Amino acid sequence: MQEISPGWTVDSHHQGDWLCLTLDVPVDDIADTPVDLAELIDVIVRRSFFMRVIVNLELILYLPARLMRQLILLKDKIEQRGGRLALCAMTEKAYQSVTALGLEQTFPNYKGVGSVTASFRPVNPR
Numbered sequence: 001m002q003e004i005s006p007g008w009t010v011d012s013h014h015q016g017d018w019l020c021l022t023l024d025v026p027v028d029d030i031a032d033t034p035v036d037l038a039e040l041i042d043v044i045v046r047r048s049f050f051m052r053v054i055v056n057l058e059l060i061l062y063l064p065a066r067l068m069r070q071l072i073l074l075k076d077k078i079e080q081r082g083g084r085l086a087l088c089a090m091t092e093k094a095y096q097s098v099t100a101l102g103l104e105q106t107f108p109n110y111k112g113v114g115s116v117t118a119s120f121r122p123v124n125p126r
Helices: 027-032 037-048 065-080 092-100 113-119
Strands: 002-005 008-015 018-024 052-056 084-088
Touching: 002 037, 008 037, 008 113, 018 037, 018 113, 037 065, 052 065, 052 113, 065 084, 065 092, 084 113
Parallel strands: 018 052, 052 084
Antiparallel strands: 002 008, 008 018
């Protein structure tokens, strides 16, 4: 477990070619999403040398607008380097934020890490 900002922690492991990050924050602090959260997570991603990243949100009860914005920025950063970002294990309330913004195609609600890795098919396999 690594603290990336006061109250915000991330636990990381890898599964195959995927870096799996579990984001956690106390419910009282979630509305105070750091304005540089995408950059803080991206530093972890760049240091790991993984191109495929899964952010597990099972510990996050809901996704306020500031957090959604940071997840979109993180996706953009990873995709600029030719990578891929997937979100998984969102609660129903959290996924309502995704659907309210019309981002269902961008961020499908995968049930867990295994469902992300099982559904991924590389565009240019080696």
